Amino acid sequence: MSRSEQESTHRTIERVARESYGRLVAYLSAHTRDVGSAEDALSNALVAALETWPRDGVPQNPEAWLLTTARRCFIDLVRHRQVAEASEPTLALLRDESKHMTLSPEFPDERLKLLFVCAHPAIDPAMHTPLMLQTVLGLDAARIAHAFLISPTTMGQRLVRAKTKIRDGGIRFEIPRERELPQRLDAVLEAIYAAFGIGWDDMAGVDQRGRDLAEEAIWLARVLLQLMSGEAEVHGLLALMLHCEARRAARRGPDGRYVPLSEQDCQKWSRPLIAEAERHLADAASRGRNGRFQLEAAIQSVHAGRARSGGVHWNAIMMFYEQLIRITPTLGTRTGYAAAVAEARGAEAGLAALGGIDPDDISAYQPYWAVRAHLLQRLGKTPEALDAFDRAIGLTEDPAVRNFLLERRG
Amino acid sequence: MQFALLIFESPEAFAARNADENDPYLGAWRAYYKALVEAGVYVGGNPLQPPETGTTVRLKGGKRRVQDGPFADAKEQLGGFTILELPSLDAALEWAARCPAASIGAVEVRPVSPEFKRRVTG
Numbered sequence: 001m002s003r004s005e006q007e008s009t010h011r012t013i014e015r016v017a018r019e020s021y022g023r024l025v026a027y028l029s030a031h032t033r034d035v036g037s038a039e040d041a042l043s044n045a046l047v048a049a050l051e052t053w054p055r056d057g058v059p060q061n062p063e064a065w066l067l068t069t070a071r072r073c074f075i076d077l078v079r080h081r082q083v084a085e086a087s088e089p090t091l092a093l094l095r096d097e098s099k100h101m102t103l104s105p106e107f108p109d110e111r112l113k114l115l116f117v118c119a120h121p122a123i124d125p126a127m128h129t130p131l132m133l134q135t136v137l138g139l140d141a142a143r144i145a146h147a148f149l150i151s152p153t154t155m156g157q158r159l160v161r162a163k164t165k166i167r168d169g170g171i172r173f174e175i176p177r178e179r180e181l182p183q184r185l186d187a188v189l190e191a192i193y194a195a196f197g198i199g200w201d202d203m204a205g206v207d208q209r210g211r212d213l214a215e216e217a218i219w220l221a222r223v224l225l226q227l228m229s230g231e232a233e234v235h236g237l238l239a240l241m242l243h244c245e246a247r248r249a250a251r252r253g254p255d256g257r258y259v260p261l262s263e264q265d266c267q268k269w270s271r272p273l274i275a276e277a278e279r280h281l282a283d284a285a286s287r288g289r290n291g292r293f294q295l296e297a298a299i300q301s302v303h304a305g306r307a308r309s310g311g312v313h314w315n316a317i318m319m320f321y322e323q324l325i326r327i328t329p330t331l332g333t334r335t336g337y338a339a340a341v342a343e344a345r346g347a348e349a350g351l352a353a354l355g356g357i358d359p360d361d362i363s364a365y366q367p368y369w370a371v372r373a374h375l376l377q378r379l380g381k382t383p384e385a386l387d388a389f390d391r392a393i394g395l396t397e398d399p400a401v402r403n404f405l406l407e408r409r410g
Numbered sequence: 411m412q413f414a415l416l417i418f419e420s421p422e423a424f425a426a427r428n429a430d431e432n433d434p435y436l437g438a439w440r441a442y443y444k445a446l447v448e449a450g451v452y453v454g455g456n457p458l459q460p461p462e463t464g465t466t467v468r469l470k471g472g473k474r475r476v477q478d479g480p481f482a483d484a485k486e487q488l489g490g491f492t493i494l495e496l497p498s499l500d501a502a503l504e505w506a507a508r509c510p511a512a513s514i515g516a517v518e519v520r521p522v523s524p525e526f527k528r529r530v531t532g
Contacts, residue, residue, distance in 0.1 A: 409437070
């Protein structure tokens with residue numbers, strides 16, 4: 001095999017691994033609930049693919065090949081463990097299953113169940129997103145650890161603990177019943193959005209890992225949409241992330257400087273992504289069930305309108321925030337509302353809205369101090385503004401944002 | 411529990427200490443200090459003079475060994491430390507990431523050892 005053929009084989013393996021990872025892990029663990037072993041088995045199968053495919057050529061159905069190989073590894077792994085843990089029921093289940101298991105690529109897509117398992121109420125909410133990134137997308141613990149600002153060892157241990165809980169804690173691979181569905185789906189959406197949020201904040205300098213994570217979150221939302229295309233909030237979440245993603249190129253100046261939304265050159269926004277976001281938002285609206293992500297997407301949609309009209313309809317944004325506060329009165333929502341009030345009704349009114357937030361909640365919340373600093377500065381209240389700028393600067397992690405605030409502070 | 415943030419800085423960062431009042435690094439540090447105090451997590455800390463002012467003492471085979479400068483010859487040197495009172499390592503890492511030195515040097519987070527302090531101080 002020539003060098004270029006080998007490279008193309010490697011690319012094929014990467015592509016199949018990426019596209020099939022979650023499907024294969026979900027399928028292998030759906031009945032045994034043993035996510036950890038399913039992942040181990042799949043990674044063995046991927047190693048085998050790296051060894052044999054460049055030599056023997058890529059099989060006709062790469063996914064089926066991986067599944068067969070991973071199943072064999074999985075049975076070996078469980079058998080191995082059986083000595084210590086007597087997991088006869090698991091083995092029986094596997095044998096039973098292999099009877100009607102053929103090499104057909106048409107194995108059921110269990111990823112939706114896996115997503116619900118990852119965001120199960122019995123699992124620590126802080127682990128929902130890391131679990132999804134690992135089990136559905138195959139990200140390794142070290143990379144997830146970087147994004148979550150946790151040591152790689154600790155993240156590895158927390159992931160193992162969460163998977164043990166899934167295996168031994170009676171968490172079932174199933175789609176929640178209708179009664180529980182909205183709340184359970186909300187947890188899944190939250191976890192996907194958390195991955196996007198980290199990717200979004202964390203794009204300092206040349207570091208690419210943040211960007212990757214935002215893309216992974218969009219990928220997860222697309223997977224979820226394939227599986228639940230009737231849910232308005234799934235469309236809403238995807239619309240929200242696409243709107244933000246559309247502005248990526250405009251968020252930094254050529255020298256890496258931070259550019260706030262109001263000063264972004266809308267020529268640099270991605271029209272195709274905005275159009276796609278708008279389609280999903282319209283689809284969501286047609287279903288007649290409003291929700292948090294649709295409202296957040298609607299706010300971003302108003303901002304995107306600046307590319308057409310040259311202005312921002314702040315009254316509309318304020319109204320969407322009012323609805324949003326009724327659903328999720330979080331710090332972020334209330335701070336965003338105050339910023340919108342300031343634009344629609346003036347800086348005094350914005351400050352008054354900020355004043356309604358409990359001071360105990362904001363001692364380490366950067367956006368509150370940034371908004372407060374800008375409003376005080378606009379009102380000419382210099383000493384108070386300087387103080388608020390310092391608080392915002394001291395709480396900022398991204399050096400580009402820190403420099404931006406330092407310059408504004410003067 | 412208490413954590414020490416050990417601040418490692420490059421020669422450029424040490425040099426920035428002598429810059430004028432409007433230096434962004436200095437401004438960032440002032441803001442960071444204020445944020446720590448206002449958040450109620452600051453316990454104490456101090457910057458250290460640059461590494462070349464250090465003198466290292468060791469006893470080897472009963473003989474005194476004195477060396478100019480710091481123990482290790484690395485590009486980034488210990489430039490100061492901050493002690494914070496925080497509920498968890500997760501919180502300490504969050505504050506470490508906000509430290510102005512984190513983006514141009516490094517910040518090591520270590521739990522303070524009250525057990526050993528008790529054994530020493532009685």
